[in-house]
Amino acid sequence: MRASLRAKIIETCNKKIAAKGDNVGLSFYAFFANKNDDPELLMEAATWWIQIHQLDHFEKAIKIKKMVEAM
Incomplete structure (x- = not known):
């Protein structure tokens, strides 16, 4: 996963x-605007x-945050 998406x-x-x-x-939709302006990043x-x-x-936000920080 690219650094900008992790951030x-x-x-x-x-x-x-x-x-x-x-x-x-x-x-995972929470990380994007309500329009599909970057389909590659969404995928x-x-x-x-x-x-x-x-x-x-x-999923719980705290769980996702911990998973991404551990990458």
């Missing part, structure tokens, strides 16, 4: 956790989320 995931998780607490869930996130790690549609 975006961590930033988004931090914002969600700060706003809603440690139990907040999110999907990279989807591949990491769905194919590589076989995560559920919604």
Whole structure:
């Protein structure tokens, strides 16, 4: 996973956790705007989320943050 996507995931998780607490869930769509302006990056996130790690549609932000930081 490219560094810019890792940074975006961590930033988004931090914002969600700060706003809603440690139990907040999110999907990989949370890292993107409501328009498909970078399909390649979206597919990279989807591949990491769905194919590589076989995560559920919604996961705890804290779990995703820890996974990405461990990379």
